[in-house]
Amino acid sequence: MGSVHLSNCIKMKNVEVIAVADKSKRALIYAKNIGIKNIYTNYEEIIKDKNIDALIISLPNFLHKDCAIAAAEAGKHIFIEKPLARNILEGEEICTSIEHSDVKGMVGYPLRFDKRYIDLKADIENGIFGAVITASTSNISSGPFSSRGQLGRPVPVPSWWFDKELLGGGALLDLGVHSVNLFRYYFGDVIETHSQLGYRFNMDLEDHAVCIMKFKSGTLATIKVGWFSSDIIRSLEINGTIKNISFIQSSPSKLKIISSDIKKKLGLTNEYNSFYHEINYFIDCLNLGIQPIPSVDEGLMDLKIISEAYNNQLGKNSNALIRD
Amino acid sequence: MSLVSLCLAKQTDYLNIRETVEKSLDLINFNFKNDVDKILIKPNLNYYWDYSTGYTTDPNFVGILIDVIRERITSDPYIYIIESDASAMKCKYAFKILGYEKLSIEKNVTLVNLSEQKTEKKIVEVLGKKLTYFIPNIIQNSDVLINVPKIKYMKDVKLTCALKNIFGCNSYQKKYVYHKNLNKAIIGINKLIKTDLVIVDGIIVRGVNTKKLGLVMASEDPVAVDSVAANILDLNPKSVECLDFSLKEKLGNTSYITKGETLETVKRMFPKKEINNKIYEFLISNYMKVLR
Numbered sequence: 001m002g003s004v005h006l007s008n009c010i011k012m013k014n015v016e017v018i019a020v021a022d023k024s025k026r027a028l029i030y031a032k033n034i035g036i037k038n039i040y041t042n043y044e045e046i047i048k049d050k051n052i053d054a055l056i057i058s059l060p061n062f063l064h065k066d067c068a069i070a071a072a073e074a075g076k077h078i079f080i081e082k083p084l085a086r087n088i089l090e091g092e093e094i095c096t097s098i099e100h101s102d103v104k105g106m107v108g109y110p111l112r113f114d115k116r117y118i119d120l121k122a123d124i125e126n127g128i129f130g131a132v133i134t135a136s137t138s139n140i141s142s143g144p145f146s147s148r149g150q151l152g153r154p155v156p157v158p159s160w161w162f163d164k165e166l167l168g169g170g171a172l173l174d175l176g177v178h179s180v181n182l183f184r185y186y187f188g189d190v191i192e193t194h195s196q197l198g199y200r201f202n203m204d205l206e207d208h209a210v211c212i213m214k215f216k217s218g219t220l221a222t223i224k225v226g227w228f229s230s231d232i233i234r235s236l237e238i239n240g241t242i243k244n245i246s247f248i249q250s251s252p253s254k255l256k257i258i259s260s261d262i263k264k265k266l267g268l269t270n271e272y273n274s275f276y277h278e279i280n281y282f283i284d285c286l287n288l289g290i291q292p293i294p295s296v297d298e299g300l301m302d303l304k305i306i307s308e309a310y311n312n313q314l315g316k317n318s319n320a321l322i323r324d
Numbered sequence: 325m326s327l328v329s330l331c332l333a334k335q336t337d338y339l340n341i342r343e344t345v346e347k348s349l350d351l352i353n354f355n356f357k358n359d360v361d362k363i364l365i366k367p368n369l370n371y372y373w374d375y376s377t378g379y380t381t382d383p384n385f386v387g388i389l390i391d392v393i394r395e396r397i398t399s400d401p402y403i404y405i406i407e408s409d410a411s412a413m414k415c416k417y418a419f420k421i422l423g424y425e426k427l428s429i430e431k432n433v434t435l436v437n438l439s440e441q442k443t444e445k446k447i448v449e450v451l452g453k454k455l456t457y458f459i460p461n462i463i464q465n466s467d468v469l470i471n472v473p474k475i476k477y478m479k480d481v482k483l484t485c486a487l488k489n490i491f492g493c494n495s496y497q498k499k500y501v502y503h504k505n506l507n508k509a510i511i512g513i514n515k516l517i518k519t520d521l522v523i524v525d526g527i528i529v530r531g532v533n534t535k536k537l538g539l540v541m542a543s544e545d546p547v548a549v550d551s552v553a554a555n556i557l558d559l560n561p562k563s564v565e566c567l568d569f570s571l572k573e574k575l576g577n578t579s580y581i582t583k584g585e586t587l588e589t590v591k592r593m594f595p596k597k598e599i600n601n602k603i604y605e606f607l608i609s610n611y612m613k614v615l616r
Contacts, residue, residue, distance in 0.1 A: 145372045154371040154412035162417050200374070201421040230377065 001081055001108075001275075002058035003030060008276040009056070010034060015283055019046045043067050047074045054286060056279070057081060058108075060158070061173075062166040065090040072101040079282045079292075081108045083177045084299030086168025088307055091300040098296055106282050106292035107299035109181045113277040116247065117182065120238065124186050129240025132187065135221040137179040138235045143171060143207070143227025162203060170205030172197065173306050175225040180213070180302045181294060182236075183223075187215040195309035196316075200228050211309045326548035326577040327352040330585040332593075333538035336527055341540070342388045345523065348542035349392070351583040354521060356397045360467035362404065363393060364436075367472045367525075368489045369407045369418045378530030381472050383423040385525040389472065390431045403431075404462065408438035409497040415439065436462060438495045448512045451572060453505055455512040458495045463517060471519040471546060475553045476530050480506055482564050485553040486522045486546035487575075490514050507565040511573050514546065522549045531557070531595030539590060547576025555587055558596045 002022065009015050019038035020031040028039045038049070043059070046052060047070050054077035057067050064085050071078050078098065084107050085091040098105040111117045124132060144161035160166040167173070172195060184190065192214040197206035208226035215221065237246040285292035329351035333344040367381030375382040390403055405424060407415050415437035419425050428435045441460035448455055463469065473489035480503065481488065491499070491510050502509035526539030543549045547570045554561040561567050561578055571578050 156412045156414075157372070157417070159414075201372070202423060202426060203421060228374065230373075 002056070003027060004275050005056050005058055005079075005279055006031060006036075007034070008279050011276070012280060012283060014287065018052050019049055021046050044070065047071055047076065052076060054079065054282075060160045060166065061086045061168050062160065065094055068094045068105070069097040072097040072103050072105070075101060075103060077104045077286050078296075079106050079108060079279065080296070080299070082181070082299065082302075083168070083173055083306070084296055084303055086166075088300070088303055090168075091296075091303045095296050095300050104286060104291055105296035106278075106285070107181075107294045107296060107302075108275075108278060109178060109294050110274040110278055111178055111182050112185065112294060113274040113281065117236075120236075120245070121186055123245075124238070128243060129238055129245070130242030132217070132219045132238055132240045134239045135183065135187070135219055136224070136235075136237045137182070137222075138224045138233055139175040139178065140208075140224070140226040140229050140234075141175075141232045142230055143174065145227065162205075164204040167205060169306065169310065170197070170203070170209070171207055171225045171227045172209040172211060172223075172309060174227075176209065176211055176223050176309070177302050177306055179221075179223040179225075180211075180305045181298065183213060183215070183219075183221050184298075184301065184305070185294075186238075187217045187219045187221065189216040190214070190305055191216050192312075193305055193308040194312045194314050196314045197310075198226075209309075213305070213309075325579050325581050326543055326545035327583060328541060328543040328545075328548050328552045328580045329583045330552070330587065330590050331540045331542075332585050332590070333527065333540065336536060336538055338384075338388065341385065341527060341538070342392065344538065344540045345385075345388055345392055345542075348523065348540045348584065349521075352542050352544065354542065354544065356393065357468065358398055360397060360399060360401045362462075362466045363397075363401050363468045363470065364404050364406050364463065364466045365389065365433075365470045365472060366406050366489060366493060366519075367424075368474045368484075368492070369413065369415075369422055369424075370474075371410075371413050372418060372421050375422065376528060376534075378474065378528045378534045379476065380422055381474060381525045382527055383427040385527055386424075386472060387427050387431055389470070389523060390433060393470075401467070403433040404436045404466075405433055406436045406438055406460075406462070406493070408460075408492050408495050410492070411498055411500045436460075438462070438493060439497050441495060443495045446516055448515050450508040450512045450515065451569060453508050455502070455505070455509055457513055457516060459516055460493070460495050463493055468520045469517065471522045472525055473522065473549075474530070475524060475526055475556065477557060481510070481566055482559055483550060483554050483557060483566070485524065486519070486549040487511070487514050487566055487570060490517055490519065490546070493517050507569055510566050511569045511575065514570070514575050515573060519546055520544065522546050524549060524553070529594060533595050535593075535595045537590075537593055543580075545576040545580075547571070547578060548580040551578045551580055552582065552587065556591050556594050558591070 009017050020036045021040040021043045055071045057080040144157050190213050195211045198208040201207045207228050211223040213221045235248040282292050329348040331344045331348040333340045370379050373379035419435050438460045443458040443460050446457050446459050473485050476484045478484040487510050522543050524541035529537045551561050554564050
């Protein structure tokens with residue numbers, strides 16, 4: 001995601017990208033090639049730089065807390081990729097540090113900047129669907145094993161993706177957190193959460209899961225996630241007393257990938273529109289001195305819901321991966 | 325001429341597959357030596373693809389093979405399942421994710437990451453090209469090596485089956501260094517490592533799409549197996565460079581006699597690439613070359 005944010009930032013007129021830090025040589029070469037002058041292999045170098053106002057944290061989950069706290073203490077505003085942290089405790093430490101340092105913090109949830117999802121929020125609030133009784137999302141892909149689902153040669157999977165301590169959770173935390181945040185945006189407070197986890201690939205982390213959430217509004221929602229498929233499907237369904245709606249985004253055909261690739265190279269399209277909008281909005285908020293949303297507190301609430309899902313596994317005693 | 329058996333399981337449950345494996349061995353008159361101590365089984369583990377996709381050898385198939393070996397050999401040999409790290413795959417994760425760790429516990433066999441073994445550097449010449457390999461001692465010291473490949477199309481070499489699977493016995497992790505001369509590299513390692521038995525897991529096959537076929541092929545000759553596989557995939561064996569090289573290097577026979585099902589029956593059932601897919605693939609691969 002770091003390279004997506006970087007390529008978006010350099011297109012923004014009100015942003016100057018001062019520095020990039022990454023362990024990956026390839027990523028740093030890319031940054032250098034697009035004109036970034038300060039290239040570091042350690043994020044601490046960025047935090048020391050007094051010319052930097054804000055930081056985009058697109059690191060593995062286990063580095064979120066230390067990087068976010070160090071940045072906040074250095075007076076830098078923070079945009080942090082989801083999930084906010086590996087667990088509630090780390091999430092709380094990030095929130096406290098941001099609050100005490102008087103900086104702004106935002107969590108990256110690109111669906112919140114996708115026009116289709118934004119319009120749906122207005123439709124729900126305007127009663128277009130009547131009372132929303134049930135809702136569901138699916139987010140099934142190859143997850144960290146990206147080469148299972150892509151054109152081209154396999155690329156190595158970084159070892160932290162196999163480590164439950166470093167990740168904090170599996171597919172439910174990685175993908176489910178998007179839907180938890182979206183459903184809370186639509187339906188408000190959650191009163192009950194349960195889950196069932198699956199381990200097709202024998203890892204210590206779940207590679208698929210179903211989560212059921214009950215909202216104060218009365219809506220019952222299910223979230224289905226998986227890292228197991230070479231195909232991609234992302235879908236949302238809303239069922240109301242007046243109207244139902246569903247939209248499905250599935251794997252593009254190879255021809256579609258190529259045509260979008262060509263369009264991108266010609267500058268005719270921006271595939272990562274919602275990623276562009278979220279960073280653009282974050283920068284606008286900083287310039288206007290207002291709190292961007294989804295805030296880190298929202299990110300923390302999402303972590304609490306996911307944690308409850310892990311703790312309330314159907315047909316099984318608690319086997320929480322996220323610990324309070 | 326080499327013997328290659330082609331057998332189709334009626335169902336894909338344990339008993340039917342086991343019966344098919346046994347039949348495939350009987351049809352080629354294969355008998356395990358009885359005084360063996362170390363048997364190595366080399367499945368085809370490719371990236372972290374689940375066996376249900378047809379890309380990797382099914383651990384259940386390997387489990388059945390282990391049961392058959394134990395029934396047919398009285399000396400109770402040590403059985404090892406071997407694989408090496410590749411550019412994008414680490415054995416320690418692949419064994420776990422693809423179900424081999426579970427299998428090793430269930431069947432009391434040992435998993436071996438060849439990239440962590442002591443090796444011997446070997447240089448071999450293939451049609452004028454000198455190639456270097458790191459051959460694990462465990463392979464050199466084994467009594468029997470069983471190759472359990474999959475049949476697949478592959479962009480660079482057209483076909484991947486028995487010969488290509490042995491490429492994974494080279495302990496050197498950065499296998500991409502061989503990709504420039506991949507066909508010769510495949511032949512080179514097959515010159516150094518001889519397999520005693522090839523038994524193809526065609527229970528789930530990956531052609532233009534995935535299909536549960538229930539196919540088991542067996543032979544003592546990897547070149548003959550690959551020739552049959554090329555035929556099944558509707559490839560002209562003469563157009564498969566690897567087979568051409570294997571003949572020049574006298575690794576085996578491209579002429580064969582099939583036993584069991586007819587080649588035509590299997591060929592008809594295999595999900596082959598249609599002509600429009602071939603054109604499509606050609607256009608895409610050339611586009612990718614220009615783009616990248």
